[in-house]
Amino acid sequence: MSKKSYLKRGFKAEAERISNNFRKDIGLDIHDHLCAFKLANFLNIEVISPEILGIDDKGLDVLMGNTKKSSGWSALTMTNSSDKKIIIHNTRASDARQQSDLMHELAHIICKHEIIVPDGIVLPSYMRYYDKSQEAQAEYLGAALQLPRECLVWALTTGNMSKREISTNYSASLQMVNFRINATGISKQVKYIRT
Template structure:
């Protein structure tokens, strides 16, 4: 599976537009809960009283790893249900992913987020949502800046409030470290005397 041609550039532009709308720069951590609020999407966790108790016990107990969140259609709108027993950075990633579906205006019934992967009727939609959520949480330009500064996966994760695996994925998929390494190598090359 691959993203459709030109989607990465589209996701980059959309993420920058969203950050501008939220009043945050490219190198600032994005709060996915504030993004959901901005778009009128309510976020509820599994402790919501309207959810079946047996299902809640299942997904917060023995099957906690199998359910991170879902975007659920309600009338003309949607709500996000998140698994409140997951650690904060995983929950932030879940909300960003579900909001990516909203921003991309994906048609959906229920989209279930399972860890850092999702299940729905279309894996193409899931790839798009994963790419956009990554771009929202750690924009390409921010990943490259962090790579030039020599930040580790851990320092990137801590600053942007994402998981180390998300930080590593974004630093790799944006080629941030490779670009920083190649550029720094070129800077170290001696300049021939006759060039100036």
């Protein structure tokens, strides 16, 4: 079963509206780059690096995927004692990956996803467990926050940008640009797309 089948009817259109509305609320044009750090600040969500938690270099290497034994951690959201959301993210990842990871975490918060832990699974207090529907929502909304459909249409037509230029201009990976072009059906709308 594909991830998109986990999205409820109308969620994709709602994700595009949410992304467009945040750009307007922050004072950006629809085709402007929305930095994940700026969105987090707008939402009053603190974004911190794991270095400030006092983890030594060896521990950071394992945590951030710099060793053969690590899986390459990206980001997680915690709630502090004041019930405020805090996102801890991998500062050693590329800028495009950091933007994507933060948008994904912000999407979980925007969607008000709750921690759901199935019976028999014990997680540390800082870990999250989301069901497939919530992960699909965060994946789609996070990607829409980074590259909304209207922004891509503008970049490919009025902006006459190639996929590589879109990637650079919007701090997104080429993989994310391709995902969004395919997920939004833009390739059917725009006849010629430069790589």
